[in-house]
Amino acid sequence: MKFTDFKYERPNLEQIQKELEEQIAIIGAGQDLASEIKAVYKVFAINDKVGTLGTLVSIRNSVDTTDVFYEKEQDFFDEQGPHLRQYEQLFLEKLLASPNRKGLEKEFGSLMFLRGELAKKTFKPEIIGDLQLENKLSTEYGKLVASAKIEFQGGIYNLSQMAPFLQDKNREVRHQAQLAVSKFFADNEKQFDRIYDDMVKVRSTIAKKLGYENFVQLGYDRFGRTDYSAKDVKTYRDQIYSDIVPLVTELTDRKAKRLGIENPKSYDLALSFLSGNPTPKGDRQWQVERAKKMYDEMSPETSEFFNFMLNHELLDLDSKPGKQGGGYCTYLPEYRSPFIFANFNGTSHDVDVLTHEAGHAFQVYQSRDLLPDYRWPTMEAAEIHSMSMEFLAWPWIDQFFLEDTNKYKFNHLAGAVSFLPYGVLVDEFQHGIYEKPELTPDERKTLWRTLERKYMPFKDYGDDAFMEKGTYWFRQGHIFGSPFYYIDYTLAQVCAFQYWIKHQANRKEALESYLSLCRLGGSKSFLGLLESANLKNPFKKGTVKEIVKPIRAYLDSVDDSKL
Numbered sequence: 001m002k003f004t005d006f007k008y009e010r011p012n013l014e015q016i017q018k019e020l021e022e023q024i025a026i027i028g029a030g031q032d033l034a035s036e037i038k039a040v041y042k043v044f045a046i047n048d049k050v051g052t053l054g055t056l057v058s059i060r061n062s063v064d065t066t067d068v069f070y071e072k073e074q075d076f077f078d079e080q081g082p083h084l085r086q087y088e089q090l091f092l093e094k095l096l097a098s099p100n101r102k103g104l105e106k107e108f109g110s111l112m113f114l115r116g117e118l119a120k121k122t123f124k125p126e127i128i129g130d131l132q133l134e135n136k137l138s139t140e141y142g143k144l145v146a147s148a149k150i151e152f153q154g155g156i157y158n159l160s161q162m163a164p165f166l167q168d169k170n171r172e173v174r175h176q177a178q179l180a181v182s183k184f185f186a187d188n189e190k191q192f193d194r195i196y197d198d199m200v201k202v203r204s205t206i207a208k209k210l211g212y213e214n215f216v217q218l219g220y221d222r223f224g225r226t227d228y229s230a231k232d233v234k235t236y237r238d239q240i241y242s243d244i245v246p247l248v249t250e251l252t253d254r255k256a257k258r259l260g261i262e263n264p265k266s267y268d269l270a271l272s273f274l275s276g277n278p279t280p281k282g283d284r285q286w287q288v289e290r291a292k293k294m295y296d297e298m299s300p301e302t303s304e305f306f307n308f309m310l311n312h313e314l315l316d317l318d319s320k321p322g323k324q325g326g327g328y329c330t331y332l333p334e335y336r337s338p339f340i341f342a343n344f345n346g347t348s349h350d351v352d353v354l355t356h357e358a359g360h361a362f363q364v365y366q367s368r369d370l371l372p373d374y375r376w377p378t379m380e381a382a383e384i385h386s387m388s389m390e391f392l393a394w395p396w397i398d399q400f401f402l403e404d405t406n407k408y409k410f411n412h413l414a415g416a417v418s419f420l421p422y423g424v425l426v427d428e429f430q431h432g433i434y435e436k437p438e439l440t441p442d443e444r445k446t447l448w449r450t451l452e453r454k455y456m457p458f459k460d461y462g463d464d465a466f467m468e469k470g471t472y473w474f475r476q477g478h479i480f481g482s483p484f485y486y487i488d489y490t491l492a493q494v495c496a497f498q499y500w501i502k503h504q505a506n507r508k509e510a511l512e513s514y515l516s517l518c519r520l521g522g523s524k525s526f527l528g529l530l531e532s533a534n535l536k537n538p539f540k541k542g543t544v545k546e547i548v549k550p551i552r553a554y555l556d557s558v559d560d561s562k563l
């Protein structure tokens with residue numbers, strides 16, 4: 001069955017609620033363990049059914065935001081989702097309090113219960129209205145960003161279609177492109193400020209209602225982070241500041257030299273080579289054919305997976321008017337199918353989708369037989385699978401980039417390192433925001449610019465007064481939609497670097513380790529997964545310093561002036 005044949009029908013929520021009530025009533029009601037276990041599996045099945053429909057709606061709505069039918073269905077799920085969460089909550093409460101808990105933990109694993117305890121802390125029926133508002137604001141932000149119609153050089157573009165201009169070889173084109181993008185954000189400044197202010201306020205209200213001091217710990221708990229705290233994350237950010245920021249500053253200098261620019265400006269940072277950034281040498285279809293060959297050759301497991309994706313048409317890659325920006329990978333449990341969404345734009349980003357998003361999809365495909373709770377790991381672990389796949393693809397990367405291969409490799413590694421300071425900047429900003437929710441929109445911008453100077457001292461906005469004000473983060477959807485998520489990318493990157501190091505030393509061993517990590521899915525916590533895979537803990541002082549050594553050595557060994 002192909003994706004287009006996956007059938008959507010609005011679920012009968014009354015019926016579903018009744019079914020859930022029936023099963024939940026069995027749990028913790030003094031029945032025998034076997035009956036309780038059976039009821040838990042039935043709840044899983046009901047959730048998978050509704051979850052599949054909800055995901056189907058969100059995919060089809062994001063593929064075409066102008067489709068009125070799915071827009072309405074999305075509204076339906078935004079409205080009803082929090083009501084269903086009540087049952088999730090009730091289910092959890094019964095499960096956690098069951099006299100058979102020991103036996104249940106044996107059947108389902110204790111991590112599910114540990115996460116359950118956290119999830120329980122993050123919800124009360126009193127916050128349903130607030131959650132609905134939070135959802136609505138997220139949707140509103142998405143629409144605002146998708147509404148961008150940027151006039152540039154006689155054409156009209158959305159934000160992701162502007163990417164090629166922002167890395168154009170001609171400096172003035174880059175400069176004007178940045179100003180055009182900034183203008184969109186400046187024109188909508190009041191709206192972005194208002195949406196974000198409402199978000200911060202409603203999240204702080206939710207935190208208070210749940211008994212938290214502020215939203216920070218609630219943000220962590222929402223992601224089910226069971227084994228590290230804001231304090232650990234600070235230790236980690238400090239390592240990035242001391243061990244990575246100097247390297248990135250050096251890399252920026254090297255780049256400026258390569259580009260023959262004396263005082264690089266912010267609009268120079270996206271271009272890496274005067275001869276142009278590495279680009280894939282063919283269109284979408286050509287790239288997908290090469291990806292197929294790569295996965296066929298990489299391992300029997302990757303081959304089976306990628307052919308499954310192709311045969312069921314589970315990739316939507318072309319950029320189209322009305323399509324939401326960005327990229328993601330999701331999963332449809334009823335069809336046991338991952339789905340990949342992207343906006344190809346002719347840059348190396350396209351290949352990243354075929355490696356990065358495919359890495360996510362591959363992982364969930366490998367763990368599709370695990371319990372629903374363990375299909376995905378927490379986000380910081382999930383990004384290890386995707387980012388490591390980008391590195392495991394290196395032996396085939398010349399198939400995509402041909403004469404640009406060396407450029408791509410240098411840029412991939414340098415880019416990944418250079419991302420870390422930005423990633424922790426986004427994180428530190430949000431800690432500042434939610435520790436002081438009373439900050440005004442202008443104070444928030446000042447905070448951003450201050451931290452930007454700390455972590456990206458080389459970023460000079462020149463005559464772009466709007467960015468200089470501290471507004472770059474308007475485009476960073478995670479800050480709006482998924483607070484405190486962003487650090488996960490950087491944590492995972494530090495782990496993925498370890499796969500790059502392993503892979504340089506021994507390809508076969510690296511791939512085997514990767515495969516077994518994928519199969520574990522989310523059956524362990526972040527640090528538990530790292531331990532199983534023999535990866536170093538990024539929160540431990542000294543880890544970042546050690547990992548960056550071989551990376552620096554590689555980058556130093558490349559004569560980038562020739563690229």
Ligand SMILES: [Zn+2]
Pocket residue numbers: 356360383386
């Ligand atoms: Zn990802």
